[in-house]
Amino acid sequence: MGKFLFIVAIGLSLLTDAQLSGRQWYSQEVIFAEWRGIPPVDYSTNAPVSTWYSGRPAKYLRAESVERFIAEPDTVTLGIDYYGLTEVSGKLAESFHTQWVLDSLVNGGVLVAKSIHGNLIVNAP
Amino acid sequence: MKLKIVLLSVITLVAGYLRFSALGANPLWVDEVGFGYLVQNGGYQEFIPQWFAQIFRLHSEFGLRFFSALCGTLTIPALYYVSDKYKLESALFVAVFPLFVFWSRMARPYAVAGLFLVLSWRYWWMMIPAVMTTPIALVGIRLNKWTLGLIALGVVFFFIRPDAFRGWTISQVLISSRWWYLPALTYILYITKWENFSSSLQSAFPSLRTRS
Numbered sequence: 001m002g003k004f005l006f007i008v009a010i011g012l013s014l015l016t017d018a019q020l021s022g023r024q025w026y027s028q029e030v031i032f033a034e035w036r037g038i039p040p041v042d043y044s045t046n047a048p049v050s051t052w053y054s055g056r057p058a059k060y061l062r063a064e065s066v067e068r069f070i071a072e073p074d075t076v077t078l079g080i081d082y083y084g085l086t087e088v089s090g091k092l093a094e095s096f097h098t099q100w101v102l103d104s105l106v107n108g109g110v111l112v113a114k115s116i117h118g119n120l121i122v123n124a125p
Numbered sequence: 126m127k128l129k130i131v132l133l134s135v136i137t138l139v140a141g142y143l144r145f146s147a148l149g150a151n152p153l154w155v156d157e158v159g160f161g162y163l164v165q166n167g168g169y170q171e172f173i174p175q176w177f178a179q180i181f182r183l184h185s186e187f188g189l190r191f192f193s194a195l196c197g198t199l200t201i202p203a204l205y206y207v208s209d210k211y212k213l214e215s216a217l218f219v220a221v222f223p224l225f226v227f228w229s230r231m232a233r234p235y236a237v238a239g240l241f242l243v244l245s246w247r248y249w250w251m252m253i254p255a256v257m258t259t260p261i262a263l264v265g266i267r268l269n270k271w272t273l274g275l276i277a278l279g280v281v282f283f284f285i286r287p288d289a290f291r292g293w294t295i296s297q298v299l300i301s302s303r304w305w306y307l308p309a310l311t312y313i314l315y316i317t318k319w320e321n322f323s324s325s326l327q328s329a330f331p332s333l334r335t336r337s
Binding site for chain 1: 143153159162221222227231316
């Protein structure tokens with residue numbers, strides 16, 4: 001009986017291994033966003049990763065910092081991903097109604113936008 | 126015996142392939158970046174993987190994940206050697222089970238802890254009965270391999286990473302697969318050694334004989 005259960009479990013595991021690609025594994029808790037090659041930004045929806053890859057500290061855009069972000073007197077740059085583990089990240093991404101923007105973000109892409117008092121301008125790549 | 130060693134080698138190679146293939150392909154995830162900063166700046170947690178990465182100056186995606194993948198792979202032969210029963214079956218299961226494969230591919234410490242759990246398994250078993258028997262006798266839970274297994278799972282789950290509960294809701298804790306890496310491994314170890322330890326438990330604690 002024990003051997004049989006092990007064989008069933010091994011079979012199910014192999015089937016799962018074969019079907020899952022890197023991005024889909026445990027996608028409810030770990031999502032990779034492609035911050036490699038993204039230039040330094042002033043604000044980021046995923047500041048630790050943004051800072052790691054760009055080498056320049058970015059301010060975290062989270063719910064508690066939205067007002068400060070909007071009140072910035074100058075034009076600032078914002079790095080946006082969909083899966084920054086904060087609510088702002090997903091909501092910001094979903095506020096874009098252009099399909100390519102949504103597709104890019106949902107597939108793990110990262111966009112850089114210019115913000116003038118919270119009005120975002122995203123340039124197509 | 127020679128055939129078993131060959132099979133174990135093949136299983137270990139499969140485990141290694143699943144853990145090391147395209148290891149640096151994905152960018153770092155936010156928790157992995159946290160580990161990267163530990164390696165870069167130092168810190169008071171995740172000492173062993175941190176020291177390993179610092180000594181070998183590992184900062185790339187592949188480098189930061191290397192030690193975890195190595196420990197995840199070494200867990201397979203370690204499990205084989207500490208198991209009494211289902212040796213090859215449990216080794217193959219751990220080699221391919223997505224939970225173990227995935228978290229061995231992250232720059233996180235779970236696979237490292239898993240390897241140490243397996244290597245120290247005999248000592249865990251020496252301590253667990255002594256800690257558990259008194260409360261069990263008091264509340265009168267019927268002792269069998271399932272209740273002992275559940276308690277062992279609980280002990281590992283709650284005490285191996287108590288910081289898991291800081292700022293997390295219960296649902297977040299329960300759905301986070303990472304917390305199941307060690308309990309799941311514990312359970313497999315437990316299944317493979319039950320008969321061996323059941324008899325030693327019963328000889329060490331006479332009260333268990335009437336309850337098991």
